[in-house]
Amino acid sequence: SGSTGNPKGVMLSFHSMAYAAQGAIASLKVTDQDRMLSYLPLAHVMERFVVEMASISVGFQLFFADKLDTFVADLNRANPTLFLAVPRIWTIFQTGVFAKMPKQKLDRLMKIPLLSGYMKKRVLKTLGLQDVRYAASGSAPLSQDTIAWYQKLGLELLEGYGMSENFGYSHMSQPGRSCLGYVGEPLPGVDCRISEQGEIQIKSPTLMMGYYKDEAKTKAEFTEDGYLKTGDRGEIDELKRLKITGRTKEIFKTSKGKYVAPAPIENKIIGHQDIEMVCVSGAEYPQPHALVVLAESSAKKTSCDDFKAELASSFQSLIKDVNSTLDPHEHIKFVTIVS
The missing domain is CATH 3.30.300.30 (ANL, C-terminal domain)
Structure with missing residues (x-):
């Protein structure tokens, strides 16, 4: 586990990791012509799932960030076509843009027909995101205002959902079918349902084998018919898009x-x-x-x-x-x- 305290020792099979990689490649139409920047710890589930496994499977070009201070320079060096980030990265980018040009002034310039297109391209190029064809945020909720701001720039920022227990392979928003407030549709092979208590429960070929040396905790994490109990509350719309409404234990x-x-x-x-x-x-x-x-x-x-x-x-x-x-x-x- 990368973001919820002490590591829980999630055990994953090679089959589940390979299945997730192939599902992501198919959903995002990843080819050997794509480029990505690797910057999260290599043990982070999202880094292993989308960056490590997909790059090994397809053979696209992979760049590595040097350090936090050079992050934007590294992005410009990589000029990625696929870019996945945690919410903090997206807000840092936005804050950096506003530090150079106040939000009110930028909003005003982007409403002027002759300047609008130029300003949008300039902002994205400054961040090294001008060639990104798929941009996504995950690991925690991202403000709808922030997502809307990036969409105004012409970057369709999509959200995804997953956890260590299913190798991060669960839901992903699709270009043209995304909806603000939703984390996307089930990836291939994923079955999602909402329990009577409102909990999101998931079954897929990427589910963990269990927690290392903890059979009791493993048993408690699954329903009798083999669904993973995520601990998250949610809703599903008519297009099977999932909305996270909170944590069951946080209410x-x-x-x-x-x-x-x-x-x-x-x-x-x-x-x-x-x-x-x-x-x-x-x-x-x-x-x-x-x-x-x-x-x-x-x-x-x-x-x-x-x-x-x-x-x-x-x-x-x-x-x-x-x-x-x-x-x-x-x-x-x-x-x-x-x-």
Whole structure:
């Protein structure tokens, strides 16, 4: 496991890894003419699934990032045609663009017919993404505002869903069929259902053999008919596209006896340009609240009184806007910045 605490020792067969690689190659129409940049730890499930296994299978050109400081330069060197990233990368790119040109000014320029096309191409070329034909985000939710912003640039940013227990092979959005808020359709061979309790359950040839030396935990992770219990809650639409609505264990109850699912609220808050991470909490409190970590560029400016006043005002507006979309018992009472 790469992102949920101590590694759980997920055991995968060579067959499941090869099956996932072939499924991704078919879905993304990967050829030996494609290019990718490898930058995640090589043990990360997404890196092994899409980058390592697919590149070995097809033989496309693979570049490696040197270090964080050279990331954008490395992207320009690789000039990838396929680019998969975690949400933090997409928000860092966006913040970097806004640091060079304020969002309001860029939005204004992109509305001018003669300048619009030029500005979009210029931004994508600056990031090294001008030749990307498939761009995706995974591992955690990405703000719908951020996805919409990239789509305005002409980059159809798609979301995917998977976990170590199925080698990351589960759902992927398809070009032209994506829908904001959904993580895509089942990949070939994947059967997905929603339990009576609202939990996403998945069966596929890529499921793990179990947890290393932990038969009890392995047994608890599967239903009697062999479906993996993901621990995520979700909904499926008429096109079989999946929406993640939260974690089954993260739902909490306020002191008023009302249940709150934090993930959908967090997705609304994370779109703020000064926020990098957010956690909505409030168990046994009258109302939920939000703990946020500022983006690095914003955190550096908190010693400035004018910026702090501006930030406080924008957070008040954020609370008002977010609460207008929520039920009364879900309303955010306050936002607190944490280190």
